[in-house]
Amino acid sequence: MSAGRNTSTATAAGDAPTVAELERALGEAAAGETWQDLERWLEAFVRFRTEDLPGLREAMREPAVRQAPPYDKREWPYPAQWVEAMADLVTTPGPHPVGRLPDISRVSAPHWLLLRRLAEIHAAVRGGTAPPYLLATPTTGTGGLDPAALVARIEGYERAGVEALPADLQQALLRLPRRIPPEVAARAGRLTSAAGVTLAGWLTGRPEPRTRIAWRHGSGVYLDDREPSPSSEVSLVPGIRAEHTGLELVDHLLSAPRPSRWQADGDDPRGWPAMLPHDREAVAVHYLPHLFCREHGSHIELTHVQILSVTDGPPGEAIALLAAYFLLNRKWNRAPSGVSLLLDLAARGDLPTAEVGRQLALLLRRTWLKAAALRESMELAADRGGHDHVWQIMTGLLPAYLPGPGERAHAGHTQVLELAARIAHRTGAGGELPCVAEIAGRAGESGFLRAARHLRAALN
Template sequence: MDHWGEIRKLIERRQADRLAEKVRTLDGEGRKEVAARLPELLKELRGRFDRWDDGLVDYGPALRVTGAATIGGAAAVAAWLYRRDFAPRWAGLDNDVDLVLAVLADRPAAWRADLAERLVLRLRASDDRGMALALALLRQTGIEPPPHDPLVAGWADRVPSDLGADPLLDHLLPRLFEAAGVGRVLQWEKDPRQGWLGALTTLADAGRVKREELIDGCVRRFLLGGTAIDLRFFVRLHEALDPSPAETAPRARDYLCLLPASPGPVAELAAGRLRACDGLTADDLAEAWESLLFRPERKLVRAGLSWLDRSVRRAPALADVVAAPLARAFATDFAELREKAVELALAHAGGMSEEGRAIVGEAVELLPPHLGHRAAAVFAGGTVAEAEPAFTPPPLPAAPERSRALEPPVESVEELDLLMRQEGPHSWQAWERSLAGLVALTHRDRVGTAAAMLSGLRETLAQPWADWDYRREPWEHADQWLRGAVRSLTATAPTPHAWRRFMPKGNLAAPHRLLLHRAAEVLRAVEEDALPPLLLATPTHTTGHVAAAELVRRLEVIEAAGAKPLAADLQQALLRLPRTPDPEAAERAARLTSAAGRILAAWTCPQVGTELEWICGNGGDGDHDWHDRSHSHYIRLVPTATAVPVGLPLVDMMLGVPRHSADAEHLEWWPSTLPAHREVAAAHLMPYALRRSWNDPSLRLGQIRHLARAEGPAGAAFSTMLACVLGEPGTPESVDVLLEVAARDELPAAEVGRQVGLLLASGEVRMIDMVAALDAAAGRGAHAHVWRIAAAALPTLLPAPGERPRNGLARFVTLAATAAEWCGARGEIPEVRDTAARKGNSEWLREVRRLHDRLTGGAPGTADTNSVGTGTGTGTGTGQEG
């Protein structure tokens, strides 16, 4: 009978369940035949798929079942079952365990026990593919599992529905407290009524498992060591068992050993059990206190001091053993706990022996001077540490040069061609130079420029993607328009009048629209052969400014040629004029006769007002308090700018910021479009800068650095952008920007502070990052500015009565107090005063009181140049251009 032919068909059809029935009917010879033919079939099946194809996985269950039933030796079966071909690492758990067990059922018991051991020793992790089959075979055979940590972790990862009836319980439960990886598997167990916690405590209550075995196992696991995550489950199991003082007493020495160096939760557990134990000797107590008071965790040091104080008050004779623990506490990093340790040492000094008093006296030098003097007055022989010299912050560094002369426009066709071969300019400086160079070169020699550019384009035109720009619209990138102008110049443009078709018609941000208008009008002028001799708006300086004298000269050249300047070019040029008047240039402009000349002669810097509004909501269901971040509420900053219309559409568009952000490109170019209107440029940029996914931190840093070197008042929008960049992790250069603006006396510190407070309160930036940046700025000379920033932020950041303080608030208040001390600030802040009067002794409250004492330490009513206003930290700010 052809057994192999039928079995092969079932494998081909991937019918593992039918195979399980069929192979069990085979006699010994039939099984040998099938086993011998399996490798050949596997090779054939593997050849049907590519090397990286997972198609063979689908045949895995059928092949595994067939091999398990027919291959002779246990070692060979183990190797066959877990071939990588059948199930790669990402294939998930086996789904054919029941079928494999069914075909193995008629194997001898010793053979199945051998297979079980081999499968166990192959395991490498708790979620290994063979875990389910290995556990099932162990339960069926009843053998003692070999010692193997991944097996125990895998058993723990699959709590049986009836743990008490599990044949593996007695074998593996003791190993649960020793095997590596168990703690990681069980780390998420929390509910003592469910999972392993519930199962083990229930078995302990029923007597199926001894409580002593579980408690000893937990303590033994703690003594073996590990991270807090590794031990988290065992801490919860120990607390769920809740050992009584009678159960704790025999293990007191073990708990004492856990206090010095075990993870915090374990040390806290051990301290709690020892504190409830009545049988500790004086030496035991001294050892426990000394261990706790040298811990790095504030909570444990505080608990140790409290335990020590209560114990000595109950039993005054213990005062003779507290000297060494308290001396240890003198070295703690926490100021309030050092002060508490000194108070306890002074309170219990009368009960100390001479030796104990000498131990405390030797530790006096570890204390800061103000505490050292108090202790030295009682404990003779103590040496008081000298006070560290007060830190004198350095002066504010000089500001770097605001701007430098920019490279002139492209002056040769070869240079322009080189830029075009680089797929267009990637900076606003290169783009401006290329655009100006194309206009000037084409006006000077259109035929020669076109021929030279065509020669450079030939290789590009031969590519299949040469006309890609013309098959997609609109053109939203400046380099698309520059390439389009070159194609029109060389008569290779597949679409005429591209400037009519490809201008985006959607909602574009004003700086982006102005950029595209300038490029489109150059393209149009190329097509209509109406280019002027040169462009007006090409910047002369790295800030984006156009020197007034140079702008007048350019208009003189255009008038002399009888040409007209391009409209968008003229309006951009006006926006780039410096704010400082140039009388000589103004006199020359008055002699111009063209309409553009008259516009220039009459031009004065427009008056612009900007406003910034914080809007918050929860996705359209109404506005909500922006302090609440727990229900997916969001924060949105809405800038606006208004100016008296000047009658030039693009100028009026640029000086009026809409309430809603729009589509935008080339954000890093925008500051150069408004170099004389810093706050307006910031208002355009701010909505995009606050979107973390819109651009990377280096771009935001480049934008704020450019704005820092622009002209014009800095208000709420600039302040928000600066605050945002200061709070950006990994951008230490943002401190340089703050120092630069401060050195020019252009930093709106109070407004920056208000925005800092709002950004921190809304969760837009992290406290740790903001404190790090402001601390660095204070240490480099901007301490007075940092103080004004912190003082303006505090009214927003200090919690209302009953509210929890924000994470890191203590560090922010410490920074404020330090900066106030460095700059000698005086003047009461009502919010700080009211907060300082609250009850409590938390770290942030102590820092608030220190700040309040610093500010009110002078004579009542005194104030100096560093006094601060007491704004309420509202959600709006304004900046007015004058």
């Protein structure tokens, strides 16, 4: 019995599969376009290469004929190209070219991790050193990995004298949860291989990424939330900091991405949450360089953030900014579409309401997004039962959005005050907001001042 039979929870025990079963498993995985399909394909390909190489060759023969390997391409930025090359490795005799990674400077950090993992599997199969199974195959639908399963997989490697593939091991570590049962940590501490020692160290010293978002205008950086915008050229400067681990791909992924970039070939943000399923704030930071593109539209879609929202990890500025963006963004002039995301996060207790409000204020101040979209989203969220959360969002929005010293009020400020008054009435909110009280106390009878007084009265 192979090591893979005992240790990989993603594999089935029992007799070797028939060729038909193997072909169906590989065909279903190869035909899909999701990260789950790719993981199933990799797991089946590597495992069956050890357990049933003739069957694997027969199962891969038709896909290899249907899609020629990408040997005429200068680089392989798409996962499908690596799949095609690996199929050719087992079906076509003779020498095969080495894999062709694109330059790291043109690839987002999550996509680079995926490509490096594919490249090392390709190289191991090409060189005849592939392991009997992979370490990083997820055990949950969000990309998470059961720590006991990973310990068992490495135990199997140690019994078989197999060395872990570096990118596969690092991806496995990133898929582990924050909390590890003591008995699993104790088992990991008894591992003796380099991979086992690395795992034990990770379980006792897991890096905690810290995120921060800055905003640029032209060549300058905003220093205050209410600082007037001197330029329409705004961009985000997303940041991640984490303890240095010495693991190349982990450290690359847990460091700040470039402030802005194009949508690189092969990038698929749908699969990024599964690479860091317990660090969603870090994934959100990697989304941000792709967020603003007024001319061509954002490369980040609401569905990407919805996938991210069901993963784990404390939310912060980046999650709040994404939630705020989709409350304001009108795609093809339709109503904003982020209310369901907002309510889902709130229902799970994962909505940083005050920070969402602050990010809404920054988006309204510094981008082309408009207060009319905010009104639609907030009222719809309140109608769907989220009025308490909406009010908490407003308390984060008003201090950063209302005009400061030297600023002139405009219609958007009046609309937001009127919205806040309606929400305050619905929630029965009380207390004083200094930013509103100061405005309400000014002399005059403008619509802006009347709206501030109405809100102040609603809170008393």
